[in-house]
Amino acid sequence: MNITLRQLQVFEAVARHLNYTRAAEELFLSQPAVSMQIKQLEEQLGEPLFEQMGKKVFLTEAGKEVYRYSLAIENQLAELQMVLAEMKGMQHGKLSLAVASTANYFVPTLLGIFSKRHKGVMVDIDVTNRENLLKALAANTTDFAIMGKPPEGLELEAHAFMNNPLVMLAASDHPLAGRTHIPLSELIGETFIMRERGSGTRAARERFFSEHGGTAFGKTMEMNSNEAIKQAVQAGLGLGVLSIHTMELELMLKRLVVLNVEGFPIMRHWYIVHRQGKRFTTIALAFKEFVLHEAQSLLRLPTAENAA
Numbered sequence: 165m166n167i168t169l170r171q172l173q174v175f176e177a178v179a180r181h182l183n184y185t186r187a188a189e190e191l192f193l194s195q196p197a198v199s200m201q202i203k204q205l206e207e208q209l210g211e212p213l214f215e216q217m218g219k220k221v222f223l224t225e226a227g228k229e230v231y232r233y234s235l236a237i238e239n240q241l242a243e244l245q246m247v248l249a250e251m252k253g254m255q256h257g258k259l260s261l262a263v264a265s266t267a268n269y270f271v272p273t274l275l276g277i278f279s280k281r282h283k284g285v286m287v288d289i290d291v292t293n294r295e296n297l298l299k300a301l302a303a304n305t306t307d308f309a310i311m312g313k314p315p316e317g318l319e320l321e322a323h324a325f326m327n328n329p330l331v332m333l334a335a336s337d338h339p340l341a342g343r344t345h346i347p348l349s350e351l352i353g354e355t356f357i358m359r360e361r362g363s364g365t366r367a368a369r370e371r372f373f374s375e376h377g378g379t380a381f382g383k384t385m386e387m388n389s390n391e392a393i394k395q396a397v398q399a400g401l402g403l404g405v406l407s408i409h410t411m412e413l414e415l416m417l418k419r420l421v422v423l424n425v426e427g428f429p430i431m432r433h434w435y436i437v438h439r440q441g442k443r444f445t446t447i448a449l450a451f452k453e454f455v456l457h458e459a460q461s462l463l464r465l466p467t468a469e470n471a472a
């Protein structure tokens with residue numbers, strides 16, 4: 165295989181835009197020059213990378229794999245560039261983070277404080293669910309992931325830095341609102357609105373319910389964002405189980421209540437996670453230390469009492 169970095173760079177732009185013209189504009193190339201680079205890359209790899217249906221361009225399965233690797237290679241090169249820059253004494257650099265959708269309720273606050281201290285830092289954040297975070301770590305497309313505890317055996321290093329209580333939320337006029345010590349048996353017949361497959365919150369909720377009587381607990385609906393679930397719960401469509409981090413505003417405005425249910429909150433923790441043996445720049449190391457030693461005290465965890 166004799167592919168060039170230039171071919172990968174052109175491929176990455178076409179794959180990102182799924183459009184040859186836009187990729188050509190971004191790279192200041194003509195469209196035929198872009199098509200030629202892609203054709204040569206396809207010949208080298210022996211696989212078509214794109215397919216065209218009507219006016220639309222799609223990645224083939226091989227194209228999707230090449231895209232994943234091209235992002236990892238780009239990231240490795242950026243890392244190399246930074247290591248070399250720091251060897252020359254430069255202090256600023258790029259920090260790339262992949263953040264669980266639920267952690268995005270507090271990570272921007274941390275980054276605001278961190279970037280005031282390190283003026284030169286440029287941060288690149290990808291907000292996604294747990295399953296995609298594990299893929300980003302495996303593909304080495306991120307320095308750190310901020311997420312729930314990762315599974316064992318993936319050659320990852322994970323450090324806990326803060327509690328993540330999952331609470332049961334209901335509309336403020338729900339008949340169970342204000343009751344204390346609600347037994348789980350009273351929830352039979354309730355509808356639950358769950359996060360999508362791949363979400364850490366959903367996995368923890370499912371574990372809890374299967375340890376406490378299985379699927380007997382009501383009907384379920386699925387939504388793929390914390391915000392959508394909060395809106396649905398507020399509208400009276402059912403109950404939800406979400407991290408208390410997502411609920412600061414709604415608790416303050418008394419739009420939602422936390423139900424006092426037996427076994428709740430489900431206590432999870434937030435972790436800063438990276439690949440074992442990853443070479444870090446000074447700025448990335450400073451970020452890790454900052455999260456481990458300061459995040460907990462800088463962030464105020466919303467509590468159900470805030471609603472009172």
Ligand code: PGA
Nearest residue numbers: 264266294312363364365
């Ligand atoms: P998520 O949260 O539900 O947004 O994926 C991450 C986690 O709790 O592990």
